[in-house]
Amino acid sequence: MTVLAVTEHRRGELRDPSFEVVTAGRELADALGTDLHLAVIGGDVEGFADRLNREGVDAIHTVAEGEEFNHDVYTQAVTAMAEAHDPDAVLMANTVNGLDYAPAVAGALDRPLVTDAVAFDADGTLEVTREQYGGKVETTVEVDADRFALTIRPAEWPAAEGTGDAEIAEFDFDLDESAVRSDVKGFEEVGAGDVDISEADVLVSIGRGIEEEDNLPLVEALADALGATLSSSRPIVDNGWLPKNRQVGQSGKVVTPDVYIAIGISGAVQHVAGMKGSDTIIAVNTDPNAPIMDIADYAIVDDLFDVVPELIEEFGGE
Numbered sequence: 044m045t046v047l048a049v050t051e052h053r054r055g056e057l058r059d060p061s062f063e064v065v066t067a068g069r070e071l072a073d074a075l076g077t078d079l080h081l082a083v084i085g086g087d088v089e090g091f092a093d094r095l096n097r098e099g100v101d102a103i104h105t106v107a108e109g110e111e112f113n114h115d116v117y118t119q120a121v122t123a124m125a126e127a128h129d130p131d132a133v134l135m136a137n138t139v140n141g142l143d144y145a146p147a148v149a150g151a152l153d154r155p156l157v158t159d160a161v162a163f164d165a166d167g168t169l170e171v172t173r174e175q176y177g178g179k180v181e182t183t184v185e186v187d188a189d190r191f192a193l194t195i196r197p198a199e200w201p202a203a204e205g206t207g208d209a210e211i212a213e214f215d216f217d218l219d220e221s222a223v224r225s226d227v228k229g230f231e232e233v234g235a236g237d238v239d240i241s242e243a244d245v246l247v248s249i250g251r252g253i254e255e256e257d258n259l260p261l262v263e264a265l266a267d268a269l270g271a272t273l274s275s276s277r278p279i280v281d282n283g284w285l286p287k288n289r290q291v292g293q294s295g296k297v298v299t300p301d302v303y304i305a306i307g308i309s310g311a312v313q314h315v316a317g318m319k320g321s322d323t324i325i326a327v328n329t330d331p332n333a334p335i336m337d338i339a340d341y342a343i344v345d346d347l348f349d350v351v352p353e354l355i356e357e358f359g360g361e
């Protein structure tokens with residue numbers, strides 16, 4: 044009996060959800076009383092397997108096939124691993140990649156698939172918590188099957204830490220080339236040349252409180268002073284003041300920086316869905332009752348046009 048958690052990488056780097064599926068996988072394996080196995084497919088499999096050898100991992104299966112994610116390769120490899128090891132659960136991340144191959148794996152294995160879990164309780168019948176309507180409604184899905192597949196929402200579980208002593212072995216796998224119909228030709232950045240806010244350690248994030256585009260240089264100066272990256276709520280992007288890839292939230296990006304400074308952002312559920320996993324949240328808002336205050340670790344209840352210049356002066360910007 045096992046839980047098989049599938050990891051992912053892009054352009055030679057393991058993605059954060061790879062370490063999160065380890066934590067969630069361990070939690071599930073403990074509840075089911077089983078081992079945790081990881082699947083590492085493609086790219087620098089040996090290097091990835093070493094890095095993923097975290098506390099609580101019992102075995103790592105590698106498949107040295109392809110450099111980048113490929114739907115057909117992942118589907119075939121994960122299906123073959125599941126057929127060989129008969130895991131109770133196949134656990135995947137609810138990422139762009141996961142959403143691509145998880146349904147195919149579940150279909151090939153004839154297992155129920157529950158997507159986008161934000162929590163689960165596996166004592167007895169597995170109960171999976173999902174969020175709907177931008178986090179306004181929580182539903183519980185009861186999984187009445189002893190073999191199932193599950194995807195977990197990124198940034199809901201912490202990254203696994205510690206060093207493990209998992210057995211790392213190449214999985215005996217023959218790719219059926221004739222069934223590989225897709226090929227990754229390359230990557231195109233959204234807003235080429237722009238930054239990836241999901242990689243930033245410190246985010247200065249702005250909302251409608253900034254009032255007009257002409258005020259952007261003020262917050263850019265703060266971001267410079269702090270060595271931070273600028274992100275925003277949706278209205279800023281809708282207004283065309285920042286590109287779409289700077290948007291945090293349900294229809295933007297999920298971010299988990301060390302520090303998230305929300306300036307003139309109310310904290311609507313759709314925004315919070317994208318940043319609640321931040322380590323430290325600082326809110327600057329004139330409204331002490333703004334919803335962002337419920338999740339802020341620190342708050343400055345004041346006018347941003349007074350606060351931001353003071354912060355810039357304090358932290359040595361121009």
Ligand code: FAD
Pocket residue numbers: 177249250251252253275276277278279290291292293294295296306307308309310311312313314317327328329330333345346347348
């Ligand atoms: P507001 O809610 O207008 O808040 C502005 C805040 O600034 C207020 O709290 C106010 O007190 C404060 N303020 C004003 N002036 C000052 C000042 N001078 N100094 C300090 N504070 C000041 N939103 C997202 O952000 N990301 C998403 O991905 C997203 N996806 C969505 C998906 C759907 C399907 C829907 C329906 C909505 C989505 N939204 C998203 C929109 C979301 O519902 C909110 O409308 C949006 O987050 C509000 O942005 P805001 O906080 O910047 O603006």
